[in-house]
Amino acid sequence: MAYRDLRDFLALLEQRNQLKHVHAPVRVDRGHSELDALMRLLQDDKGPAVIMDNLQGYNTPGIPLVFNPYGTRERTAWIVGKDNWLDAKLRVAEVLGDRTCWKKPVVVDRAQSTCKDVVIKGDDISLDRDLPAVWYGKEGPSYMCNAITVSKDPDTGERNVGCYRYTQFFNASHPMGAAYTEEQIKRRLAGFVWWNPPMNHIGLHFNKAVKQGKTLPIALAAMVDPVVQLASATGLPYGVDEYEFAGGLRGEPVELVKCETNDLEVPAHAEWVIEGELVPGEPAIIGPHGNPGGYYDKMLWLPEMRVNCITRRKDAMWYTTQEMIPPFDHVYMALLPVEAEVLSDLKKKIPEVKDVACSPNLSFVVQLSVDGANKPHAEFGKYILHAVWGAAGRWGRTAKMVVVVGPDVDPYDWNSIEWAIMTRVQPYSDTIINRSAQAYLLDPSPVKSEQGIPVMGEQIGIDATIKVPERFKDYPEAANADPAVVRLLRERLKACLD
Numbered sequence: 001m002a003y004r005d006l007r008d009f010l011a012l013l014e015q016r017n018q019l020k021h022v023h024a025p026v027r028v029d030r031g032h033s034e035l036d037a038l039m040r041l042l043q044d045d046k047g048p049a050v051i052m053d054n055l056q057g058y059n060t061p062g063i064p065l066v067f068n069p070y071g072t073r074e075r076t077a078w079i080v081g082k083d084n085w086l087d088a089k090l091r092v093a094e095v096l097g098d099r100t101c102w103k104k105p106v107v108v109d110r111a112q113s114t115c116k117d118v119v120i121k122g123d124d125i126s127l128d129r130d131l132p133a134v135w136y137g138k139e140g141p142s143y144m145c146n147a148i149t150v151s152k153d154p155d156t157g158e159r160n161v162g163c164y165r166y167t168q169f170f171n172a173s174h175p176m177g178a179a180y181t182e183e184q185i186k187r188r189l190a191g192f193v194w195w196n197p198p199m200n201h202i203g204l205h206f207n208k209a210v211k212q213g214k215t216l217p218i219a220l221a222a223m224v225d226p227v228v229q230l231a232s233a234t235g236l237p238y239g240v241d242e243y244e245f246a247g248g249l250r251g252e253p254v255e256l257v258k259c260e261t262n263d264l265e266v267p268a269h270a271e272w273v274i275e276g277e278l279v280p281g282e283p284a285i286i287g288p289h290g291n292p293g294g295y296y297d298k299m300l301w302l303p304e305m306r307v308n309c310i311t312r313r314k315d316a317m318w319y320t321t322q323e324m325i326p327p328f329d330h331v332y333m334a335l336l337p338v339e340a341e342v343l344s345d346l347k348k349k350i351p352e353v354k355d356v357a358c359s360p361n362l363s364f365v366v367q368l369s370v371d372g373a374n375k376p377h378a379e380f381g382k383y384i385l386h387a388v389w390g391a392a393g394r395w396g397r398t399a400k401m402v403v404v405v406g407p408d409v410d411p412y413d414w415n416s417i418e419w420a421i422m423t424r425v426q427p428y429s430d431t432i433i434n435r436s437a438q439a440y441l442l443d444p445s446p447v448k449s450e451q452g453i454p455v456m457g458e459q460i461g462i463d464a465t466i467k468v469p470e471r472f473k474d475y476p477e478a479a480n481a482d483p484a485v486v487r488l489l490r491e492r493l494k495a496c497l498d
């Protein structure tokens with residue numbers, strides 16, 4: 001059954017004892033916030049989601065904070081109604097590969113939506129008062145990482161729905177010691193829109209708008225049905241509608257409602273909608289900002305969004321999440337579509353691909369269903385490495401490290417992967433170094449381009465399959481216990497060992 005909104009998903013977490021209400025005080029203000037420590041604590045302990053209502057140093061005290069809802073692979077699998085990660089990924093990969101099951105969204109009447117109880121327009125907007133602001137670690141600005149963004153190609157009118165971050169200017173420190181203006185604090189956000197060169201689809205839209213000297217109308221919908229957020233974080237081909245893909249994942253069309261101030265459509269049951277436009281001109285300078293690679297970006301140049309309207313539920317909550325040394329809450333929300341994208345693409349052409357696992361640090365591991373003499377041809381592992389780098393979607397081409405393993409290696413367990421590397425790989429013969437790859441945007445190790453972002457990078461591929469028949473006639477048998485016997489023994493000896 002589909003979730004109507006994020007609240008449905010939170011109700012499921014509560015029912016499964018994975019959501020706690022925290023009434024104890026927690027500080028959230030710049031320089032003193034305890035939220036990064038809370039994220040580390042909950043991640044280290046594989047802890048629950050929490051809703052906090054006693055926040056200190058907070059600009060919107062009546063609005064509770066939702067934290068860590070997707071904090072484990074298991075909870076993230078529940079987004080698509082599956083109880084384990086692999087089933088969830090196979091489901092996403094299956095729907096990705098079969099557009100006949102996608103469903104066009106439907107537009108419902110304003111009265112049927114829940115996101116317009118409160119409407120604030122134009123000069124009445126004051127983001128410092130109207131939008132929750134919380135901080136993490138040494139961050140200069142407060143930022144939001146809970147929304148999908150809707151925009152249209154300025155030439156064709158084709159829609160894009162993507163998941164991108166925004167920063168606020170309220171109470172933010174400027175990385176060069178300057179002050180943000182009243183207009184920025186009250187009416188503007190800065191978006192992680194890579195448009196020069198374009199590195200995401202909204203970047204392509206904005207790039208076109210800038211060349212035409214126009215603003216780009218956009219709408220942010222925060223805290224939507226998590227399936228819709230997952231779809232927005234999936235790298236569909238340019239011009240393909242993420243709402244339709246989300247409909248396929250839900251098994252029911254996504255319900256949309258028209259925006260108040262532009263012709264975009266947003267999920268009718270979002271907790272918040274922020275309407276506005278990306279404005280050409282001088283970008284905002286913000287920083288430091290913690291990124292998903294686990295480093296602070298000292299300074300970023302980001303286009304500004306002018307906010308023209310905010311609508312929300314009257315009893316709205318606010319979901320906040322952070323990027324730091326992985327893992328962190330929403331890394332799993334990002335990994336599920338990444339793994340599914342690459343798996344769906346590889347499975348279509350290479351039936352021997354069993355699974356693609358991506359670690360929170362973005363190492364890709366491809367598990368094959370065959371190894372050694374059962375491989376379809378010699379050097380099959382190297383063919384797989386090239387296939388990952390050539391896979392559809394945004395992530396395969398920027399995969400910095402790819403490892404290919406056989407069926408006896410657990411692609412989620414780095415002890416198992418390391419064992420395969422140490423016992424099946426010769427570093428010169430079984431690796432590929434690609435010196436002209438597209439860099440992962442948030443990797444601080446490649447040289448940066450004029451635009452301050454890494455564009456060119458290098459890649460390593462490790463073929464950790466068994467080199468039979470190409471190098472050996474046979475290979476030593478692995479010495480290990482039978483997993484089925486281990487399972488049975490665990491049950492039998494439970495009382496004595498627990």
Ligand SMILES: Cc1cc2nc3c(=O)[nH]c(=O)nc-3n(C[C@H](O)[C@H](O)[C@H](O)COP(=O)(O)O)c2cc1C
Pocket residue numbers: 145146160161162163164165166192193194199200201202232233234235236330333334394
């Ligand atoms: C919570 C979250 C935040 C994200 N933030 C960004 C971001 O700020 N910029 C970006 O380019 N991609 C970001 N991503 C990844 C994109 O959502 C993903 O690559 C998606 O496919 C982009 O859509 P597009 O292909 O239509 O551009 C984020 C993903 C998640 C799950």
